[in-house]
Amino acid sequence: MKGYSIQNVGERSARARGKELDISLKDSVNIAHFLRGKRLQWAIDALEKVTQKKLAVPYFRYLDSVSHRKGMSSGRYPVKAARAFLEVLRNAEANAEFKSLDTENLVIRHIAATKGRMIKKYLPKAYGRAGAWFKDLVNVEVVVEEVES
Template sequence: MKGYSLNEIPEKSARSIRKNCNISLKDAVNIAHNLKGMNLSKAEALLDDVMNKQRPIKYFRYLDSVSHRKGYGPGRYPVRAVKQFKTLIDNVKANAEFKGLDTDSLRISLITANKGPMLKRFTPKAYGRAGANNRDMVHLSIVVEEVEE
């Protein structure tokens, strides 16, 4: 199975992949770290709060000049990246419903953000020169499994 870091995916699970997302890799890594192990409903609530700028994503990596938020520590509100994760969670929820899983008892067992291809663009400068404007794309993947309570 190319594309997942799990050797065996459990039987009562669903998965989804988004490739070539034009978002920040640093934001995506921190969002994925915050969502791992959460219930799907709690993850959706967190992403909604971040989009409304009520609760920040707590940063654990790439902390240079990241401001502290009261009660959370260093964090930001990466709305553009959160929209991609929201779509990813909606897709995996639909896949779980199609497989007949109970969507209220789904837990995120694997979520990754990996570097994808680079977009190479140029910005025109004075005297006929050009400056490089490179942007990394991001691949997102998620696996959720049904947990009996």
């Protein structure tokens, strides 16, 4: 992962990135879709509710055997991925504050979760065999922009 997938970032914007996070790619894609275009403070509050299992993240992709939730369609409570996204969003907020932007008027303009490096390990089994143990890591990037209120 060399850089951000979005190249043109304005003066009134800040960005943050989480590299090679040990979270689920499927949960990350759905959380990114859930947060895209929302206000930053709303997104942070929503992710805190997800970690407390009070708000479910609606799933739009990877829906096989995902249960419906009360008052919405199918969704889950991806706590581990929500904590990782919270950290990235708080980093973006701190970067915006460093650039002296108004943190109350920040909107998530770009958020993406992409597949990162794969960790390949092998577990020994009986009779001289070995079983594969692969783990995909996830890259998360966020660009927030200040809007007029």
